[in-house]
Amino acid sequence: MPVRCIVPLVLFVFALYTSAPAQQPAPAQDKPLPDEIDQHFQYLSGTWDYSYQENGKTYHGVWSVRRSGNGAALLSRFQEVGPEGKVSGNYLHGWNADSKQLVDNFVSDKIGIGQATYTLVSKDRAEGQGESTLPDGTRRTTKLRSEYSPDKIVWTNYQTVLAGKPEPDRVFTFVRRKADPDRVTPQSATTRIPEAVKTRMARQVGTWTTRGVRNNKTFEGLYLARWNDSETGLVITGREGHHVLNGMSYWDDKAAEIIEVWATPSGSAVLHFNEFGNDRWRGYVDLRYGGDQSIDDVGIELEFEDNQFDFRGDAAEGKPPFTVTNTKVTLKHSKKALQSFADLLVGGSWVNTEQAPAAKHTYSWLPGKKVLKLERDGGMFPGISTIAVHHPTQSVRLMEVDDDGTLGIATLDCPELDSQMTPVRRARTAECRPM
Numbered sequence: 001m002p003v004r005c006i007v008p009l010v011l012f013v014f015a016l017y018t019s020a021p022a023q024q025p026a027p028a029q030d031k032p033l034p035d036e037i038d039q040h041f042q043y044l045s046g047t048w049d050y051s052y053q054e055n056g057k058t059y060h061g062v063w064s065v066r067r068s069g070n071g072a073a074l075l076s077r078f079q080e081v082g083p084e085g086k087v088s089g090n091y092l093h094g095w096n097a098d099s100k101q102l103v104d105n106f107v108s109d110k111i112g113i114g115q116a117t118y119t120l121v122s123k124d125r126a127e128g129q130g131e132s133t134l135p136d137g138t139r140r141t142t143k144l145r146s147e148y149s150p151d152k153i154v155w156t157n158y159q160t161v162l163a164g165k166p167e168p169d170r171v172f173t174f175v176r177r178k179a180d181p182d183r184v185t186p187q188s189a190t191t192r193i194p195e196a197v198k199t200r201m202a203r204q205v206g207t208w209t210t211r212g213v214r215n216n217k218t219f220e221g222l223y224l225a226r227w228n229d230s231e232t233g234l235v236i237t238g239r240e241g242h243h244v245l246n247g248m249s250y251w252d253d254k255a256a257e258i259i260e261v262w263a264t265p266s267g268s269a270v271l272h273f274n275e276f277g278n279d280r281w282r283g284y285v286d287l288r289y290g291g292d293q294s295i296d297d298v299g300i301e302l303e304f305e306d307n308q309f310d311f312r313g314d315a316a317e318g319k320p321p322f323t324v325t326n327t328k329v330t331l332k333h334s335k336k337a338l339q340s341f342a343d344l345l346v347g348g349s350w351v352n353t354e355q356a357p358a359a360k361h362t363y364s365w366l367p368g369k370k371v372l373k374l375e376r377d378g379g380m381f382p383g384i385s386t387i388a389v390h391h392p393t394q395s396v397r398l399m400e401v402d403d404d405g406t407l408g409i410a411t412l413d414c415p416e417l418d419s420q421m422t423p424v425r426r427a428r429t430a431e432c433r434p435m
Helices: 009-014 035-044 195-202 331-345 423-427
Strands: 044-053 059-069 075-081 084-097 101-108 112-122 125-133 139-149 152-162 165-167 169-174 206-215 217-227 234-239 244-252 257-264 267-276 279-287 294-305 309-312 322-328 349-353 360-363 371-378 382-391 395-401 409-411
Touching: 035 059, 035 075, 035 084, 035 112, 044 075, 059 206, 084 244, 101 125, 101 244, 101 257, 195 244, 195 257, 206 234, 244 360, 267 294, 331 360, 331 371, 331 382
Parallel strands: none
Antiparallel strands: 044 059, 044 169, 059 075, 075 084, 084 101, 101 112, 112 125, 125 139, 139 152, 152 165, 152 169, 206 217, 206 322, 217 234, 234 244, 244 257, 257 267, 267 279, 279 294, 294 309, 309 322, 349 360, 360 371, 371 382, 382 395, 395 409
């Protein structure tokens, strides 16, 4: 007899395209970049004025670029007054040694979040492609071409598709500002982030369950932080309820601050931590919302304990204070959670008849009983999934392949189930929430 299942696996699609596989920190190297990439980063470092045209109007902006603490990445910020008014954003530019490609990750209050990969064809030219998601969820893809001369860059976005419709090409012209101190004394790629700073930032690395109060409303979620490939900062993905957040952190040597840049459904946030105790960081956050609304200099604090850290923020104008507690997910917990999840679901088919077409999910162990296999028949997303413990992050992970060829991965928050629960109670509890 089919049983209607409350496990909402169809919700996984909400997060599959924002969660990235965690990676173990790369070993430190005296020279983390190939010579040609190091020289390219030195060339880009500095301040650039840029312009572009749209619908017959010319728009202007400023792009500021500098080396990270160990020189293995670039940190940049752009500000412009464009067709949508004032726009700003932050980039983290790095080098993927495996694919031999340059990688850009960015967050912006109005442009959203995205990533671009490109190849340095020669010292004068680069080709690549980019993909981004606007704050309203609209997807944009584009091809990229950059042409370099000593103090000028011509950057072209072409074959751009926005929400399934082609967009006109857009050409950006960058001109370097003269007498730029960042250009005269570029940071060397052999320098490193201070060990004391790296030790502090390492306390956030891992997978954490999140419980908090924001705007007087409680929420639950997940927080996943990992080192970037060169260990110059953290790449962070979070979830508050059904809202997915993306961030990155780095060490600002000049300001002596750990800075986190976040893109959220309601805008962007830049966190500055500049006071450090043994178990406590203090600083402030600048918030940007839609319609050019901003709130600056809101006091914030991080407090660390064993396997837990708390994030607290002062009451901003028109906003109540907020608190978040992050509890580390351990390997033992994830193994028990996966086992109890399997104890409930393996051995039968689970049918959801509340959607059309009806979906049937069938769970089984793969040989060795380390990996759960989920066959999804019918419904909105038919296909096959595997669920297992991901040891680097000590979390439960789902990987899926849909029948239409879509691939995805999600980190799950799986509670342990009490064997004394009634079957109905256990089914209601077995909600593995996606990152």
